[in-house]
Amino acid sequence: MATTLRLATLNDSQFQLHEQELTQVCAQLTxxxxxxxxxxxxxxxxxxxxxxxxxxxxxxxxxGQAPARVEPDPLTGLPYGLEDMSWSPVTAGMTSIEALTGHLQRNRPRELPGADIPALSAELRYCEQVLAPLEPEGGQFHLAAD
Incomplete structure (x- = not known):
């Protein structure tokens, strides 16, 4: 599976693949x-x-059977376009992220033995901060695996 996860957002055809790696989220995903x-x-x-x-x-x-150079998609700058990716409404993601963040603030969950809770909480709060402004605008997002 993925070795890293990063937040990707889409709002009014504005695509952004955020730089911060979500290493704790990736490590604790299951x-x-x-x-x-x-x-x-x-x-x-x-x-x-x-x-x-x-x-x-x-x-x-x-x-080596593919063309030597793939022209990047003009909107994403990646070798694939927006329509190739799966997107979810920010509202759906915020519900899950806020529930996790709140739970981690109040509890030491048995589901996360040995996890670095402060670092994990910081990554989830980062996701909240990035996604919150996009929620009322109907933005979309995903966690990009790489």
Missing amino acids: RLDALCKSLGVIPLSQFVDVTALEFREAAELLD
């Missing part, structure tokens, strides 16, 4: 999913987009 389930919210793994991994795997399978 356990965070279990916690989401117990909290009654959508698991974070439902918001993961694996387009970059699939693109890289396809390039490796073609191994």
